[in-house]
Amino acid sequence: MTKIKASILSIALLIIMAGAAASPVLADIARHFPEAHPQLVRMVITLPALMIVPFSFLAGALAKRYRKKHIVLLGLAGYLIGGLGGGLADSIANILLFRALLGAGVGILSPLTNGLIADYFFDAERTKMMGYSAAANNLGGGLATIMAGLLATFHWRYAFSIYGVAFVTLLLVLFYLPKESGRDISGLSGHEKAEAPESGRGLIKWSLFTFLMIVIFFSIPTHLDFFIFAKNLGTSATTGWLMGLLTGISFATGIVFQRLAAFLRDKTALVAFIFLLLGFSLLSFFSSLLLIGTAIVFAGFAMGILIPLIMDSVTKEVQAKDTIFALAFINLSLYLGQFISPLVPGLLEHILNVSLIRFPFYVSALMTLFSIIGMLLAKKSAFAPSSYLYEEEQ
Numbered sequence: 086m087t088k089i090k091a092s093i094l095s096i097a098l099l100i101i102m103a104g105a106a107a108s109p110v111l112a113d114i115a116r117h118f119p120e121a122h123p124q125l126v127r128m129v130i131t132l133p134a135l136m137i138v139p140f141s142f143l144a145g146a147l148a149k150r151y152r153k154k155h156i157v158l159l160g161l162a163g164y165l166i167g168g169l170g171g172g173l174a175d176s177i178a179n180i181l182l183f184r185a186l187l188g189a190g191v192g193i194l195s196p197l198t199n200g201l202i203a204d205y206f207f208d209a210e211r212t213k214m215m216g217y218s219a220a221a222n223n224l225g226g227g228l229a230t231i232m233a234g235l236l237a238t239f240h241w242r243y244a245f246s247i248y249g250v251a252f253v254t255l256l257l258v259l260f261y262l263p264k265e266s267g268r269d270i271s272g273l274s275g276h277e278k279a280e281a282p283e284s285g286r287g288l289i290k291w292s293l294f295t296f297l298m299i300v301i302f303f304s305i306p307t308h309l310d311f312f313i314f315a316k317n318l319g320t321s322a323t324t325g326w327l328m329g330l331l332t333g334i335s336f337a338t339g340i341v342f343q344r345l346a347a348f349l350r351d352k353t354a355l356v357a358f359i360f361l362l363l364g365f366s367l368l369s370f371f372s373s374l375l376l377i378g379t380a381i382v383f384a385g386f387a388m389g390i391l392i393p394l395i396m397d398s399v400t401k402e403v404q405a406k407d408t409i410f411a412l413a414f415i416n417l418s419l420y421l422g423q424f425i426s427p428l429v430p431g432l433l434e435h436i437l438n439v440s441l442i443r444f445p446f447y448v449s450a451l452m453t454l455f456s457i458i459g460m461l462l463a464k465k466s467a468f469a470p471s472s473y474l475y476e477e478e479q
Contacts, residue, residue, distance in 0.1 A: 086205075088261040089205060089261065089262065089263065090214070090217075091257060091261065092254075092257045092258050092261045092262040093198060093201050093202060093205075093214075093218070093262070094217060094218065094221045095221075095253065095254040095257045095258070096157065096161075096194055096197070096198045096201075096254055096258065097198045097217075097218040097219075097221035097222050097225070098221045098222070098224060098225035098250075098254065099164060099191070099194065099225055099250070099251055099254060100191060100194065100195050100198065100222050100225070101222045101223060101225055101226030101229075101332065102225040102226050102228075102229040102247065102248070102250075103133055103164070103168070103187055103188070103190075103191045103248075104130045104133060104134070104226075104306065104423070105225075105226035105227075105229045105230045105233075105306065105328060105332065106168075106229040106230065106232075106233045106244060106245070106247040106248065107129050107130055107171070107184075107233070107244065107245070108130060108230055108233075108306045108307075108309075108310060108324065108325075108328055109230055109233050109234040109237055109244065109310060109321040109322070109324045109325035109328065110233060110234075110237045110241040110244045110310075110321055111126055111127065111129060111130070111307075111310045111311070112310050112311060112314050112321065113237055113241035113321055114126055114129060114177070114180070114241060117241065118176070118177045121177040124427075124431070125177055125181070126177070127307050127427050128181060128184075129171075129180060129181065129184055130306060130307055130423075131307065131423055131424045131426070131427060132181055132184045132185055132188060132424075133167075133184050133185070133187050133188030133191060133420075134188065134419075134420035134421070134422075134423035134424045135188065135420065135421070135424045136184075136185045136186075136187075136188030136189050136191075136192060137188045137189075137191050137192035137195060137416055137419075137420040138192065138416065138417045138420050138421055139192065140188070140189045140190075140191075140192025140193050141192045141193075141195060141196050141412070141413035141416035141417065141420075142410070142413045142417075143192070143193065144156060144160070144192065144193045144194075144195075144196050144197055144409060144413065145196060145409040145410040145412075145413045147193075148197065148200065148409045149406075149409075152264050153197055153200070153201060153204075154258065154262050154263070154264050156193060156197060157193075157194065157197055157258050157262065158255065158258060158259065159193060160190045160191070160192075160193030160194040160197070161190065161194070161251055161254060161255045161258065162190070163186055163187070163189045163190030163193065164187060164190030164191060164194065164248065164251050165190075165248065165249070165251045165252065165255070166183075166186055166190075167183045167184065167185070167186030167187030167188070167189070167190055167248075168183075168187050168190075168245060168247075168248025168249075168251065169245060169246065169248050169249060170183035170186070170245075171183040171184055171187070171245045171248075172242040172243070172244070172245025172246060173242070173245075187248075188420075192416070192420075195412075195416050196409050196412035196413045196415075196416055197409065198218060199215065199218060199396050199400065199408075199412050200408045200409040200412055201262075202214045202215060202218060202400075203400040203405065203408045204405070204408075209343065211397070211400065211401075212342075212343050212346075212393075212397050213343055215342070215393045215396050215397040215400070216339045216340060216341070216342030216343055216393045216397075217339065217340065218339075218393070218396070219335070219339035219342065219389065219392045219393040219396070220335070220336045220337075220338075220339030220340045220342075220389075221336075221339075222332075222335075222339075222392070223332040223333070223334075223335035223336040223339060223385075223388075223389065224332070224333075224336045225250075225332075226328070226332040226335075227328070227329040227330075227331070227332030227333045227335075227336060228329070229247045230324075230325045230326075230328035230329045230332065231325050231326060231328075231329035232244075232247055232325075233247055233325055234320075234321050234322040234323070234324060234325015234326060234328075234329075235322055235325065237321040237322070237325070238320070238321070238322055241321075287398065287399070287402045288399060288402060288403065288411055288414055291395055291398060291399050291402075291415065292414050292415060292417065292418040293418065294354075294395065294418075294468065295395050295415055295418035295419050295422065296418035296419075296421060296422045296425075297422070297452070297456060298391055298395075298422070299418070299419055299420075299422030299423055299426065300422045300425055300426045300429060300452065301361065301365075301426075301449045301452045301453050301456070302361065302384065302387075302388060302426075302449070303422065303423050303426035303427070304365075304426060304427070304430065304445040304446060304448065304449045305328075305331070305368075305381070305384060305449075306328065307426060307427045307445075308427070308445045308446070309324055309327060309328065310324040311442070312368075312442055312443070312446075313327075315442045316372050316442070318372070318374050318377070319374070323374075327377065327378065327381050328381075330378060330381050330382065330385065331381045331382075331384055331385040331388075332385065333385070334381075334382050334385030334386050334389060335385040335386070335388045335389035335392075336389070337389065338385070338386050338388075338389025338390055339389045339392070339393055342389065342390065342393045342394070345390060346390075346394065346470040350469060350470070351468075351469035353390060353394060353468070353469070353470050354390075354391065354394060354460060354468035355457065355460045355461070355468075356390070357386075357387040357388075357390040357391050357394075358387065358453055358456055358457050358460065359457060360383045360384070360386050360387040361383070361384060361387040361449075361453045362450060362453040362454055362457060363380075363383045364379075364380040364381070364382075364383035364384040364387070365380070365384075365446050365449045365450035365453055366380075366450055367379060367380035367383070368380045368443070368446040368450075369443055369446045369447050369450050394468075394470050395415060396412070396415070397470065398470065399411050399412065399415055400412070427445070429448060430444050430445040430447075430448045433448060
């Protein structure tokens, strides 16, 4: 089982890395292709998110007909070609073409990662693995942004070599992930069956929650590099270290997610959003690198709670056979939110006829505030985690 865990978590390591590795070099790409519209440059990060959506549903359909191991290998092939190809492209259009292929690969891998966890693990063990998966996501993203930022000091193209790490994952999957995955629900105990209800009544709720969360959060990876340059606070390496700090904090939070959920209970999501508000408030009003770093820590802590909370809750609200499709719906919200995120402040800037370097942070802060108000007015158990119930049973 340890080898299976290593295989699954190595896939999880790649997910956030897909967008994070390019985040520190956006400004460099903009300077290298001065004729490219700024929105096209931002799409280097957001276009993979758009491609992930349909390919997540494709993964769900394929998972019902083919072995999941083979589908994972297909996703890894798209990931490697799309990721490494971006560094070889000679135009912004070709970069976006490779980024689209990268997004297709991630779209296949993302629901399968948590789907495999749902296949192999149950109860508290599943909750822990969801936390570990989120931690692996952030570890990969953190290491990628730091390495990409450092490599970009030589040339921005070198940052794309980070995607070569997927070769290691490919080998782990090839040798250690079984061809047949998981346990069938018919063989589960009564308690385990109780965690796989007949309907996914909360799926729409969690999908909308995920969309809102990502629209708010993603102003950081899509705008931080421009903000750092505009305020003369550093270089691409600075952005890389800050994004690495964010994902590092999320990694540490994911490791202890079950304990945090057991302590915070029905206030878990609310506390996470309060930390998001604190982070965006600092980004909205201060230019000190120390305070910006503090804002990044707050945002990382919030995301380290929210992502495993969503994934764990969704897998316990659908039957095992529908897990991949349910996670595809979450991916729809997750990555559509990434694509929409930079468009929201852009549209508002156009409507209000303003041009402020902090404007995306203002918008995220206000959206977070309204979200907190909505949670306070909602039913107490609306976004409560289930993990603390297992903690009490043990």
